[in-house]
Amino acid sequence: MTDLPTAGDSGWSDPDTLGAIPPVVAMTYCARCGNSANKGNHVLCRQRLAAEPPVHCTTCRRTLAVERSGREWTATCKKHGQTTGILQDA
Numbered sequence: 001m002t003d004l005p006t007a008g009d010s011g012w013s014d015p016d017t018l019g020a021i022p023p024v025v026a027m028t029y030c031a032r033c034g035n036s037a038n039k040g041n042h043v044l045c046r047q048r049l050a051a052e053p054p055v056h057c058t059t060c061r062r063t064l065a066v067e068r069s070g071r072e073w074t075a076t077c078k079k080h081g082q083t084t085g086i087l088q089d090a
């Protein structure tokens, strides 16, 4: 009979152990109007977002607490933390 060796697959990595990797944050909502980013047309929204800080969290749609300092902005979602950016000249 054939006895296959079954000892230690040391190269095997369990996907459950990958919890340390930060989750991919998908852009679900438009940061400007808060509607679904996949529906409708957000071209104008994107233009506005070049000159103004975002209003909504793109992940959960919560209203962001925005602080501005010159052209830099910091938008804080209660759930997803801070995002920062720099506004362009119009």
Ligand SMILES: [Zn+2]
Residues within 6 Å of the ligand: 030, 031, 032, 033, 034, 035, 041, 042, 045
């Ligand atoms: Zn929009």
Ligand SMILES: [Zn+2]
Residues within 6 Å of the ligand: 057, 058, 059, 060, 061, 062, 077, 078, 079, 080, 081
């Ligand atoms: Zn959020």
